[in-house]
Amino acid sequence: MPYKTVVIALSAILTTTSALADIVGTQSDDANIEVGTSNVPFGPHTMGKAGIGNDNRISSKFKVDFEGLTRASSTQKQGDIYTNGTSHAGDAGVFNFAQAGAGDVWFGEWSQDFAGNGQDRSVYYAGDNTQTSLPTSGTASYAVTGLNRFTGNNALTGEFNADFSAKTVRGTISNAAMKLSIDAGIDAKTAAFEGKAVALHGGQGVKGATQGHFFGTDAAALAGIATFADRDLNTAFGGTKK
Structure with a gap:
């Protein structure tokens, strides 16, 4: 053709x-x-x-x-x-x-x-997002992996914690080179979250932003990104409920 x-x-x-x-x-x-x-x-x-x-x-x-x-x-x-x-x-x-x-x-x-x-x-x-639903109350912990210039053994790992009553998700992932923390609010109607991100890299804390979504029944998984003025710090992440 x-x-x-x-x-x-x-x-x-x-x-x-x-x-x-x-x-x-x-x-x-x-x-x-x-x-x-x-x-x-x-x-x-x-x-x-x-x-x-x-x-x-x-x-x-x-x-x-x-x-x-x-x-x-x-x-x-x-x-x-x-x-x-x-x-x-x-x-x-x-x-x-x-x-x-x-x-x-x-x-x-x-x-x-x-x-x-x-x-x-x-x-x-x-x-x-077709099968996504969020709990209306309670909390959940997620095992999260992050990718930032992945070379085979430098994925970031850590835990995010969602409070569906307070509609917040917070947590930290890290590797030997950097530490990334997020503090975001959850939109219960769309299952999206958005808020602040901080990257600790080279001994300095850099402020940025984060956005993402929960996915699956009872918010079984999440995924999102954290972005900064210095795009070297930009990180994608995802995880599943523990």
């Missing part, structure tokens, strides 16, 4: 596919990537799932699902984290990403090659 025909055919199904799923999420920088509902049905990929698109591959409007990316030939799994060290599709860049729980919920980071100062680096999360 000619290239132009493929693009036209994919364009025709963008609106239909988006209507079939309730995918929520965001990215720290949309200059090169954009998360949303997957709409590419070719190869290992499926439409209607949490996905990501790259402007270096036709257009960020065309998104491939993360589940399909886990089966791509260039993808390796290091613990619970997937990496595309050789790039999924030529010039598509490098994806480090992980799944939060057993559902269609993902978080990660992207850069063209993670070399140099990484000024093109973006962190992101995306997940299916």
Whole structure:
């Protein structure tokens, strides 16, 4: 099938596919990537799932699902984290990403090659919100993993604690290089959270912002990002209820 025909055919199904799923999420920088509902049905990929698109591959409007990316030939799994060290599709860049729980919920980071100062680096999360429900009271603890320039053994780990009565989520994750804390308010109507983030790096505390969502029945999982003026500190995170 000619290239132009493929693009036209994919364009025709963008609106239909988006209507079939309730995918929520965001990215720290949309200059090169954009998360949303997957709409590419070719190869290992499926439409209607949490996905990501790259402007270096036709257009960020065309998104491939993360589940399909886990089966791509260039993808390796290091613990619970997937990496595309050789790039999924030529010039598509490098994806480090992980799944939060057993559902269609993902978080990660992207850069063209993670070399140099990484000024093109973006962190992101995306997940299916269709079956999400939140408790109206009580508390829950989450085992959380964070990705910041992942190299194979430097994932951040820690715990977030949600108070569904007070509608807050707070916690800390860390590795040898940095410590990230969040303090956010929960929107019970949307299952989203938003608030403050602080990164302790090189002996200095840096203020930033965080946003994310709970996913699944009784908020079984969460995913989000923390962003800062210094994008080197930008971190994606996700976790599951203990």
